[in-house]
Amino acid sequence: MRKPPFLFTKIPFPALFLLLVFSLTFQVISQNLDAERSILLDVKQQLGNPPSLQSWNSSSSPCDWPEITCIDNIVTEISLSYKTITKKIPARICDLKNLIVLDVSYNYIPGEFPDILNCSKLEYLLLLQNSFVGPIPADIDRLSRLRYLDLTANNFSGDIPVAIGRLRELFYLFLVQNEFNGTWPTEIGNLSNLEQLAMAYNDKFRPSALPKEFGALKKLKYLWMTKANLMGEIPESFNNLSSLELLDLSNNKLEGTIPGGMLTLKNLNYFLLFINRLSGHIPSSIEALNLKEIDLSDNHLTGSIPAGFGKLQNLTGLNLFWNQLSGEIPANISLIPTLETFKVFSNQLSGVLPPAFGLHSELKLFEVSENKLSGELPQHLCARGTLLGVVASNNNLSGEVPTSLGNCTSLLTIQLSNNRFSGGIPSGIWTSPDMVSVMLDGNSFSGTLPSKLARNLSRVEIANNKFYGPIPAEISSWMNISVLNASNNMLSGKIPVELTSLWNITVLLLDGNQFSGELPSQIISWKSLNKLNLSRNKLSGLIPKALGSLTSLSYLDLSENQFSGQIPPELGHLNLIILHLSSNQLSGMVPIEFQHEAYEDSFLNNPKLCVNVPTLNLPRCDAKPVNSDKLSTKYLVFALSGFLAVVFVTLSMVHVYHRKNHNQEHTAWKFTPYHKLDLDEYNILSSLTENNLIGCGGSGKVYRVANNRSGELLAVKMICNNRRLDQKLQKQFETEVKILSTIRHANIVKLLCCISNETSSLLVYEYMQKQSLDRWLHGKKQRTSSMTSSVHNFVLDWPTRLQIAIGAAKGLCHMHENCSAPIIHRDVKSSNILLDAEFNAKIADFGLAKMLVKQGEPDTMSGIAGSYGYIAPEYAYTTKVNKKIDVYSFGVVLLELVTGREPNNGDEHVCLAEWAWDQFREEKTIEEVMDEEIKEECDRAQVATLFKLGIRCTNKLPSNRPTMKGVLKILQQCSPQEGHGRNKKDHEVAPPLRNDTYPTTYKL
Template identity: 55%
Template sequence: MTPPSPPHLFRFSVFFILLTSGVTSQHFLTTERTTLLNLKQIWGNPPSLANWNSTSSTCTWPEVHCRNGSVVELQLNSKELTGSVPPFICELSNLETVSLRDNFITGEFPRVFYNCSKLITLDVSQNMLVGRLPDDIDRLSQLKSLEIGANNFTGDIPQAFGNLSALISLHLYQNLLNGAIPPEIGNLSNLETLGLAYNEFADPEIPFEFGRLISLKVLWMPATNLIGKIPKSLSNLVNLELLDLSLNKLEGELFPELFLFQNLDSLFLYKNNLSGKLPSVISSLNLSQIDISMNKLNGSIPNGFGKLKKLEVFNLYQNQFSGAIPTSMSQIPTLRIFRVFSNNLAGELPPEFGLHSKLEAFEVSDNKFTGKLPENLCAGGYLTGVVAFSNNLTGELPRSLERCDRIVTIQLYDNNFTGEIPSGIWMLSNISSLRLSGNSLSGELPSRVARNLSRLEISNNKFSGLIPPEISSWVKLNVFKASNNRFSGEIPPEFTTLSELTVLDLDGNSLSGELPSQIKSWNSLTFLNLARNKLSGEIPVSLTSLHNLLDLDLSENQFSGHIPPNLSNLKLTSLNLSSNKLTGTIPSSFNNMAYQNSFLNNPNLCSTTQIFHLHNCYIKPSHSNKFPTKIIVLSTFVLLAALLSVLFILRDYMKTKPNRIHTTWKLTSFQKMDFTERNILSSMTEANVIGAGGAGKVYRVGVGQPRGYVAVKRIWNNNKPDQNQENEFTSEVRILGSVRHSNIVKLLCCLCNQDSKLLVYEYMMHQSLDKWLHGKKRKLDPGLVPGFVLDWPRRLQIAIGAAQGLCYMHHDCSPPIVHRDVKSSNILLDSEFKAKIADFGIAKILEKQKPGEGDMSSIAGSLGYFAPEYAYTSRINEKIDVYSFGVVLLELVTGKEANEGDGDLNLAEWAWKRYEEGDPMVGVLDQSIKDPDTYIEEISMVFKLGLICTSTLPSSRPSMKDVLEILKRRHQLYYITEKMKQGREEFDVAP
């Protein structure tokens, strides 16, 4: 008898009725054809099963396999099935195999299969199943293969799994299992494949009993939170072919007995805390893949590794290995991937690398190698990258690299290479990155380069000659760093036509003449450094039109004339015009401490303030000897009077405030720091303000490379903070200081004194989603790219990113975190439009008073995003964030603001009304979305998802995990469709 469905399954049925067309109940007949047609109907009549009809034979349907005229197998992978598994599926009485992988099946583990008496293979992986795994799962006693990975199962793995004695394959990967790994699994003597990967088990060690799995061929346990040492009992697994224990916290040395498996093909132990040396016995195996990178292993690479004649992948990077690379390794005929970067390896690189195999990747950077780069790296014709920077390599670049048509990147910077770059390297058809800085290379720039070249770094070399006018053909160039070379002549006007250029560094050359008067297409430029050259003439006014420019350095040249007044309109975080021949007055907006070193050594430049080391514009210099004397005497009297006044004021102040403590700053860091307190405090000026809110202002502060910029939020200034502000500050620091997720903005540090509290975040170049969706409507100046709008794929990417951040807060933090102010202005976008959740000032950590709930002292949030229950409850849970996120989804689809509806309706109410009235989708779409017909199915799904998230009853809203799953599935469906349209036979989609 099937147990009653839990209450949340009813809510999910409502959810999927909304997302699909729904079905009605009917009497299901017992014939196999009728059973199959009823299955099709209950699973939403997917178009992929259109061939299932009442006229053709069921055994001719591609998804149905028969034996003796009866159905024995259902292969329904990736058919967009929705709903739960109905009990009548077992009316197919001879059913042996059921595969429902990669669909939208909901509910708990489908116990209905207990009634399929002949079932031996069950695959329900990559669905939306939830809850705990059943304690009586051993009722499926005949199962040989059970695949339930990539769902949302929680809790322990029941001990009953150890009773499924017929099992050959068991996959539980990528769930939310957070209990113990039962040692009873060791009883499965027939088990050949065990996949427990990507579950956060409760600090487990690998059960000793796993050593009894004598038939095991695959042990797949990466990212399972494993601790302790690898148990020696695993040496009993003589049939093992793949061992993957990567991405864990394992420690200790690798004992030789672990590598006595003659059948072992792949060994993955990367990113653990393993130490000691590599056992030489590994060289006696038949391995094709070794990845033991990112550990603490040391010693040398055993000489016998050259005997691994099947080896294809060799990853030892980020360890502490020393010594030379055995010459025999370069002679392995199957070697494709060779990565040993970030170690202490030394000696010469074996010259035969690439000569005997089709090498694809060769990465040996950040070691102590000497001698030449192997000449034959590209002999096999498959090389895509050479990465050997930060070594002591010498000689010329191998001319054989000119034949590497597949190569994408060459990174050889910080070595001792000499000579010229072989001409063919400049024209490699697929090369996009050429990084050769910090060598002794010479020669001139070519007139033509490969069309895909986007990054060229040749700083600190001996290149010379002119910048060719043909540089205008380098149309994909994004980063050009050529400082400290010997380039001469003028900067050609053609250079300014490169529209994709973002970084230009020509510092320390011998360039001369004037800058081109018209900067034509440098609209993307953010960094311009022409310092230490011989440039002259006036600073072109056209520079002031580069609205994305953040760093400008024209120091140590011979520029003359006035500083263009409109230069202050740029949002510069760094400016250096020192050591030139500029005249006139510094623009008033630069009169602050942020630019105190920007104008040094310009004798004819003056300032209206005293913060610069320049003469005052209001004092006319005189050749009289008496006048300066009078000035000096008068200044002395004024200084003495001021000093006395200060002493009297200080005396009175000390009397009235005897216990006042001198103001100092306390810095607390939460991430690795690559800037100082001084970097932050010196740039807290109005010129650097990029936003303001109820809690204070937000500043953009330049901190130099590689980070570039940070964002600083001042909670209050020179006022005694009230308790609410104190609570907000404490909350944000408490939460962001402890969480780590790529879709949550990083809090780098905080600075506190008794008057001010500063929060320093990573800088998000594209600011907030709110500005992209509504900025023009409200006549804001968000500094966005002119004419650029968010297309639908980018909007979906943003929705998925924000959902991932909230999903982490709700489901992966213990206790859970409720944001309480999810809105489009609190979703920030980085340079690639990756979304990150920000502003945790009113977030709430849910203590375990009641499951899923916590106290709320006062209503918090923003109008239009409030969940309706705010009006009648004093308790909160994660569903208020789900509601607010639903409003954001509706904003992405409609382009409307949260409070923008008809009459008194807000956006959520307006959207529900339009849906209930049956209005067509085109009537609610944001008109700025390009080609909406291409994505209409996806857009419609997101619109409906936004509706269900904004349901009035919290119990009717899905969890963020469910929301994320829906968004990701739709995203993958679109990806596959597009790839197929492009005619590609292969594409990679994450499970």
């Protein structure tokens, strides 16, 4: 008999069998991977071969591709989020028979619900933040294993199919922000495993009641149905939601009372009800000892605050603001050992404040404003040293400010306006190291102004009190003050020249005091000043011409003083919305810019004033006699001859000086190019004259200079580093150079070179022909300037505004997302968005920018930066900032583009962001808020999208603002050229609204 081969004679049969099985298995696995790779490469091709999938190739295993996850060498997960996909998902993807997870979120995918119902093993499906349209398939229950479904932020419409109620394995269902227009399917109540259910921001649904069937969801922990057009009462069946941790039914039309049994659920950890138009009483039987946060704010709740709240020994936050609650605050609430936040403002509460607040817990926020409370402030609010803010304005509180608040080093803001407080202010309040705002107006406080303030203090409001004495010369140390309101006190003496050194001041109100003497002429450093009121004092002398250089000034009131002489013609250069010069001793002709009916009440009780046109109720300026004219002409000729002689001598001396010293001076300048340039730096230096001056900002003057070699126009910013100047401007200069020299982006202004010596520093930029967005939006109110006529002749139409918004967003997004170290601009505003000849937007002025050393780790700023009306509200709480402060400021710019209003001109009382939030809450139509100049020809849907985006960007809570990347996506969706024709939807959804989502009583 023939012997078998040696190999088989040496291997036992069981081992041989295993070897054969392994060999066959390996061969099957290899063939399966080849097949799955072929499927995936086909999918890639049908997706248009996006560059983001370049790692998908025929020479590597799919299990090694970043977007693919395998189990036992079988493809089980595909993650294609943020891949800029613009094509439909091919049905071929379901040929991957073991696919469990499919994530295509945050793309630009169009079309109807993808053809993936044959993916029979699919458990996780994420389609959020795309451009899907049409209905959800009526047979979606074919995906019978589905456990996780998220369709957030698309354009799905029609009814939510009842078949969803047959997906019995679902534990996560998010249908947020779509175009559904049916009713809520009661069959969702059959999903016994459901833990998280979110159907918020579907306001096109037919008005309907909250389905009582939802009460059967025993495992439900999270229910979010904000703005879902819900009507009626909260069903009693909700008492059965024994696992509920978060309930958000905000911005609906629910009514009735809160079911009493709901508040006894032992597992309820977060009870968040922002229920719009909810009425009735709060149940008094509250035994939920595990409750950590209660928010019943922004409702129509009535009755008293239940004493049962005091039994919640784990409660950290109690938010009952914006209701109609009455009665006294239960004393036992102040005894809760975990209480950190207590907000009951804007109610009808009365009685005294419980004295134990702050004594037993680490109280941080205490807000009781706009009630009918009386008595004194609790003495122990800061007993644990954690208090951040006290807001008790608009009550009947009295007595003195507790001395303990003067020792509270954690305090960021104190707001006691419009009460009956008296006595002095504890000195520590002025100097608390992190204090940002002190608002004490409308009381009977007395004492003198402090000579020293906390370095971050930016807002001081002490109007309508009894403060007395002079303004201290040390006021020059108040360098971060942005708003100073000391109206209607008993302050006296001269206005010190040191006051003019407050370069960051935007609002200065000193009216109704006893100031005398002349107004200092050295006021050119008030470049940010927007509002100046010195009326009802005893000021005399001439009105300083330097006021005309304050280009940001829009409100000027010098009435009821003793000013004399002519009104400086330079005032006509200002964009003055309000001008009051009445009841002085002024004489001569009113500047021609003010000789029209808009200023008919601006010059009353000045009998020596006159006009050339009969538009104001003033006499006409009389023509002078002939002899007088001849005499004046002789004097004029004589004076002009003398002037020309002086000029000739001066120019000769300058010429000689330059001939002798040109070489030495020329070499003293350091020239640092950042691009390939052909420049004559001496030509630039010699062109920095007043005739070429085009702007002045907080960090220097800007000149328009022609390059004598190429003829190209340049913009040159000059910062002088003389001894009188502190190091702040030099630091800004170095920061701007550091940032701009490294950035290359089409929507960020290009820094061409730097020229510097020991006394001056120059930044040379590309010149932007159309100047700033601010000039085009608000320049129509200006009455002189080289570009006023162009502003009048050209209305910034809607497509141009949208183009500008997209361009600016691209620049900021690049700074935040694409730089090696993320850059925070810190001073985003319409005047820092420059426009080229084609109205392409570029971000400019990085003097306040700060580079983050480590991504995601906020940096501590040395002081409050930014511009009034654009400053994010978290500056009132902390100096820790991140990219969301730029998002807030950009949101204000969006609101400017839509409404045409200025950032600090929402209406008489609020800034633009607050005004916009008010319009949004009042459900005003877009017609009621949009700029009149764009009403005739604009896409209403686009305008509404930008207004809502501006609202979201200016959310009080930074975490609820989108990122600049998300903002850019939304803007691009509005433009067919930018967004691949996507539907005009907001495609980045913020989390559910929590406490502090709406504007709180903390002010900037």
